[in-house]
Amino acid sequence: MSNELRNVDVAIVGGGIVGCAVALAARQAGLTVAVLERGRICGEASSVAAGLICGQYDADDGSPLVRLRLAGRDGFPEFAELLESLGGAPVGYLPGPTMGVALTDDERERLLARVAAQREAGFDVEFLEPDEARRREPVLAPDVTGAAIYPDGQVDTHRWAPIVHRAVLAAGVDVHLGAEVVAISGGADAAVQTVRGALSADHVVLATGPWARELLPWVPVVPSKGHIVTFEAPNLRTRHVIHRPAGTLSQRSDGRLIFGATKERVGFDRRVRAGAIESLLRAAAAGIPGLADGTLTGILTGFRPDSEDGLPLIGRDSRSGVMLATGHHTHGVTMSWLTGQIVARLLTGQDPDYPIEPFSPDRLGDA
Ligand SMILES: Cc1cc2nc3c(=O)[nH]c(=O)nc-3n(C[C@H](O)[C@H](O)[C@H](O)COP(=O)(O)OP(=O)(O)OC[C@H]3O[C@@H](n4cnc5c(N)ncnc54)[C@H](O)[C@@H]3O)c2cc1C
DSSP states (O other): OOOSOOOEEEEEEOOSHHHHHHHHHHHHTTOOEEEEESSOTTOSHHHHSOOEEOSSTTOOSOOHHHHHHHHHHHHHHHHHHHHHHHHSSOOOOBOOOEEEEEOSHHHHHHHHHHHHHHHHHTOOOEEEOHHHHHHHOTTSOTTOOEEEEEOOEEOOTTTOHHHHHHHHHHTTOEEEETOOEEEEEOGGGOEEEETTEEEEEEEEEEOOGGGHHHHSTTSOEEEEEEEEEEEEOTTOOOSSEEEETTEEEEEOTTSOEEEEOOOBOOSSOOOOOHHHHHHHHHHHHHHOGGGGGSEEEEEEEEEEEEETTSOOEEEEOTTTOOEEEEOOGGGHHHHHHHHHHHHHHHHTTOOOSSOOGGGOGGGSTTO
16 A cells, blocks of 8 residues: 555545446556545445345336446456456355346236336346246245346455455555545646645546535435345355345355345434334345344445436536546446446546446536
8 A cells, every 4th residue: 555645647536346446447548546545445335235236137127227237237247357366366256147036916017017128128037937936046935926037146245345455456556545535626737635635636536425525515416325134044045146126135155145225315324223124134034934044144234325316427527527436326336347447438538438428427416
């Protein structure tokens, strides 16, 4: 880790997975890069996230947001490989598949409609009748009424922070921890003021997730709190990530189980709400009876960055000249590498090679 603040081509504020992805992609483009992080690398939502590399299991159309998620998902294996080769350890990427499960007649109807809409949009999806669903996934409750199979996967977000940290260091990024940024400017006078001093850069990238407004108050991103629970259940072995309307269960290769998540608008309140945990435990056991005999091993809360219209903000904010990479809400891990690649192309004056107009920061607020 470099302690001296030195001037660079790109100063990235925020060392969550989005800021780190931008840093790695910018290094690949030959730029000098600094990441300024007030806490730890991936110390917030990027390490709380369930780690689903997804976008399809809850998609009912082929909207620009859904397509961005799927493009992020499909490009994610390359990111996992890059993190592993630079970070020197596996990040636990598993390609899936994910099974969406219906337990009532109404849920079956909604699932059939989802499958039809996805086929219409050209997505890879399969519908299973109950017997076939239980044959393929024996941990399911007997009352399953149908299932769908999607190519959504997972990564071990709960263990990846040190690997991501080593990867950005190995790529030659200046990583400054404890470097809370208190002011930024973009354009010709691009600069970052931190509690440890200042540095100037050709470009400033804001990747502070739900805290974007602290530095650019007009950026309409707010925290969306999520609780998740973790379990151990030695006799439970899933073959899929299992998605239910009330939550998703994923199992890491060493057996750890993760179920989540709630979605709440309560500001930056980190307290664990008893009712949230009760509803998660009830929902988890409804679809997968074997979980009720498991041991609850953890409760995590974190803050997703949610924008005014639910779409991420990727591109230059014309009011400040700062490049934004935030607002990824429920799918920020999934979209991180794609976002990094798009931002790196913009920083080097190239075509973004992706239709980013729907995600332009200038579409929102009074920017
Ligand atoms: C419960 C839960 C489950 C989730 N599950 C999934 C999932 O399964 N799949 C998925 O794709 N996504 C999931 N997400 C969403 C995902 O976690 C986020 O979208 C993603 O982590 C956002 O990454 P980020 O880098 O933008 O933000 P963050 O991870 O929040 O990082 C922002 C960083 O900026 C730093 N920072 C803020 N202000 C300053 C400042 N002034 N100076 C310096 N540093 C600063 C913070 O300390 C932080 O480290 C989940 C989120 C939650 C909460």
